[in-house]
């Protein structure tokens with residue numbers, strides 16, 4: 001799907017998801033939202049744990065929602081912090097997103113829209129197995 005992405009709407013969906021974050025330890029709520037190639041929007045929020053290392057990034061919930069809702073390919077992605085400011089996904093989550101969106105996945109950042117291939121060059125993906 002190559003239709004123009006409504007980034008403002010996607011960012012708002014990420015903000016709404018962020019409001020549901022469970023981040024009592026870091027006090028750094030994150031919300032993520034992505035457009036799927038069938039037109040769906042999927043979201044996620046970070047969910048931390050008293051065993052700190054078990055915390056889940058917002059992107060984990062988003063990928064779970066993608067598959068729970070029928071699967072598909074991620075086309076455009078954005079995530080925000082507690083102030084609603086755009087956030088760069090962490091390294092682990094870039095790998096996670098690459099699996100489900102590939103190098104063409106569009107990512108909205110403070111510096112503008114970039115592709116996943118720019119954020120994760122020479123990525124290790126399913127085709128390398």
Ligand SMILES: O=c1ccn([C@H]2C[C@H](O)[C@@H](CO)O2)c(=O)[nH]1
Nearest residue numbers: 026028030046057058089090093
């Ligand atoms: O891409 C990211 C980066 C961080 N976090 C979460 C993890 C942790 O709960 C909190 C602080 O790192 O932010 C995400 O959800 N996504």
Ligand SMILES: [Zn+2]
Nearest residue numbers: 057090092093
């Ligand atoms: Zn992450």
